[in-house]
Amino acid sequence: MTARIIDGKALSKTLREGFKTRVAQLGTQGVQPGLAVILVGDNPASRVYVGNKVKACEEVGVRSFHVGLAADTPEAEVLATIARLNADPAVHGILIQLPLPAHIDPRRVLEAISVNKDVDGFHLYNVGGLVVGNTIFPPCTPYGVQLLLDTTGTDVTGKNVVVVGASNIVGKPMALMLLQREATVTICHAKTRDLAQHTILADILIVAAGKPGLIVPQMVKQGAIVIDVGINRLPDGKIVGDVDFDGVKEKASWITPVPGGVGPMTVTMLIENTLRSAERALRMRQADDYQDWEAPVIHPVVT
Numbered sequence: 001m002t003a004r005i006i007d008g009k010a011l012s013k014t015l016r017e018g019f020k021t022r023v024a025q026l027g028t029q030g031v032q033p034g035l036a037v038i039l040v041g042d043n044p045a046s047r048v049y050v051g052n053k054v055k056a057c058e059e060v061g062v063r064s065f066h067v068g069l070a071a072d073t074p075e076a077e078v079l080a081t082i083a084r085l086n087a088d089p090a091v092h093g094i095l096i097q098l099p100l101p102a103h104i105d106p107r108r109v110l111e112a113i114s115v116n117k118d119v120d121g122f123h124l125y126n127v128g129g130l131v132v133g134n135t136i137f138p139p140c141t142p143y144g145v146q147l148l149l150d151t152t153g154t155d156v157t158g159k160n161v162v163v164v165g166a167s168n169i170v171g172k173p174m175a176l177m178l179l180q181r182e183a184t185v186t187i188c189h190a191k192t193r194d195l196a197q198h199t200i201l202a203d204i205l206i207v208a209a210g211k212p213g214l215i216v217p218q219m220v221k222q223g224a225i226v227i228d229v230g231i232n233r234l235p236d237g238k239i240v241g242d243v244d245f246d247g248v249k250e251k252a253s254w255i256t257p258v259p260g261g262v263g264p265m266t267v268t269m270l271i272e273n274t275l276r277s278a279e280r281a282l283r284m285r286q287a288d289d290y291q292d293w294e295a296p297v298i299h300p301v302v303t
């Protein structure tokens with residue numbers, strides 16, 4: 001059996017067409033959705049991702065505000081930039097590109113973003129919302145994976161899903177979102193002993209470990225759905241995932257390619273969240289009983 005390809009580029013294209021209609025609809029109400037993207041430093045991969053985000057905004061008619069800060073920008077200045085964007089009504093979404101330089105505490109910065117503009121879904125309030133199945137903005141990569149899975153027509157209820165990688169950006173939120181859909185979820189990570197013993201049981205295998213070639217055919221159940229979230233740049237410049245694509249595609253029923261699978265969906269779901277934020281802000285403004293609401297400030301835990 002050769003797996004069918006789950007095409008993230010094609011799904012992104014379709015979704016982005018639909019976004020244009022929503023942007024036009026907001027335009028009739030005098031609203032242009034706006035997304036602020038903050039990049040601290042000049043990590044080459046981050047520059048590519050930020051470029052993709054700005055391009056996607058232009059494609060669908062979202063206004064983008066690209067804030068480039070030098071690598072040695074003090075944390076206080078980053079926080080002041082976020083405060084300014086929080087207060088700007090033209091900005092409906094704010095994201096800070098990760099990773100950040102070592103002198104900046106990512107948690108402090110992420111918690112400074114208004115919950116109402118947290119289109120990456122990384123603020124503690126939104127992370128907590130995932131635990132109870134009620135988040136304002138689902139994090140973009142797991143959100144994209146969920147839509148890619150939906151295109152296969154698979155009901156995840158009761159399925160064995162194995163997530164390889166326990167990052168805050170992908171692995172943990174992915175597991176929570178699938179648990180919400182009543183899948184039986186196992187999370188594996190760098191300290192997991194005998195990874196294959198877990199992956200071989202997966203009806204759906206989601207890999208976000210950042211290790212090229214980690215998943216080989218012997219680790220995959222016949223007919224499994226395999227989602228590769230890994231993006232690894234090889235010395236020759238080639239981009240590959242964490243899965244041995246050519247080998248595993250002979251065993252899986254569905255598989256995502258890298259590039260062209262999950263990556264484009266991450267950007268597309270960011271735009272989805274930005275539109276949702278603009279629509280939500282408009283609804284709040286129009287509601288009779290509207291009151292400006294802000295989640296309480298969460299102070300960093302002192303240990």
Ligand SMILES: Nc1nc2c(c(=O)[nH]1)N[C@@H](CN(C=O)c1ccc(C(=O)N[C@@H](CCC(=O)O)C(=O)O)cc1)CN2
Pocket residue numbers: 048049050052095096097098099120140141169231239258259260261262263264266267
């Ligand atoms: N604030 C955030 N930082 C980071 C996130 C995030 O969701 N929010 N995720 C990753 C990087 N990322 C988005 O920022 C991202 C990764 C990959 C792609 C993508 O389009 N990949 C293409 C290949 C592109 C290339 O490298 O040439 C593909 O897979 O087809 C988009 C966004 C870490 N940081």
